[in-house]
Amino acid sequence: DVKVTQSSRYLVKRTGEKVFLECVQDMDHENMFWYRQDPGLGLRLIYFSYDVKMKEKGDIPEGYSVSREKKERFSLILESASTNQTSMYLCASSPGNRNEQFFGPGTRLTVL
Amino acid sequence: GEDVEQSLFLSVREGDSSVINCTYTDSSSTYLYWYKQEPGAGLQLLTYIFSNMDMKQDQRLTVLLNKKDKHLSLRIADTQTGDSAIYFCAEGGGSYIPTFGRGTSLIVHP
Numbered sequence: 001d002v003k004v005t006q007s008s009r010y011l012v013k014r015t016g017e018k019v020f021l022e023c024v025q026d027m028d029h030e031n032m033f034w035y036r037q038d039p040g041l042g043l044r045l046i047y048f049s050y051d052v053k054m055k056e057k058g059d060i061p062e063g064y065s066v067s068r069e070k071k072e073r074f075s076l077i078l079e080s081a082s083t084n085q086t087s088m089y090l091c092a093s094s095p096g097n098r099n100e101q102f103f104g105p106g107t108r109l110t111v112l
Numbered sequence: 113g114e115d116v117e118q119s120l121f122l123s124v125r126e127g128d129s130s131v132i133n134c135t136y137t138d139s140s141s142t143y144l145y146w147y148k149q150e151p152g153a154g155l156q157l158l159t160y161i162f163s164n165m166d167m168k169q170d171q172r173l174t175v176l177l178n179k180k181d182k183h184l185s186l187r188i189a190d191t192q193t194g195d196s197a198i199y200f201c202a203e204g205g206g207s208y209i210p211t212f213g214r215g216t217s218l219i220v221h222p
Contacts, residue, residue: 004154099207099210
């Protein structure tokens with residue numbers, strides 16, 4: 001059974017903290033994605049990666065960075081968390097030649 | 113640019129049919145997808161249709177595609193309370209990044 005896992009389901013951090021969100025997929029997919037989901041705004045793409053060590057900015061990259069050192073792992077980093085980064089974060093992966101995405105369960109991040 | 117539009121809410125009675133509509137703008141779309149998101153969970157691929165098809169049926173789900181009008185619909189027959197969720201329409205064109213709609217919240221009441 002194909003799987004995308006995220007390191008935490010719920011996370012509470014304080015303003016200014018550095019936050020790491022980890023995502024792992026076991027499908028040998030080339031492409032990985034980080035989205036945030038907010039009520040009424042749908043999914044917004046933060047960053048994506050189409051290969052190891054490669055990364056591309058999505059629609060809302062400000063305040064975030066990413067790391068992809070291994071094919072199966074894609075990390076989202078909030079260098080200095082702010083309250084407006086309170087959101088649901090969703091990781092997804094897809095094979096190189098298809099845009100059908102497989103999603104993790106999400107991490108609900110609260111920044112106080 | 114590419115855009116996918118869907119209404120935000122739909123309310124139906126248990127046992128009725130639900131129809132969720134979606135319009136898109138990218139005429140090069142190859143696949144069109146429906147995802148389901150249950151409360152507190154990630155998105156799960158429900159079904160998809162290839163752009164050269166008009167209809168696809170899978171048990172209680174029927175997907176209709178009008179390519180001329182760039183209109184996609186998802187019909188759920190005999191809607192149950194377990195169908196309450198957010199349904200996302202997405203279109204996949206030339207790139208490997210699909211464009212998602214904002215999601216339709218389906219509320220099923222007794």
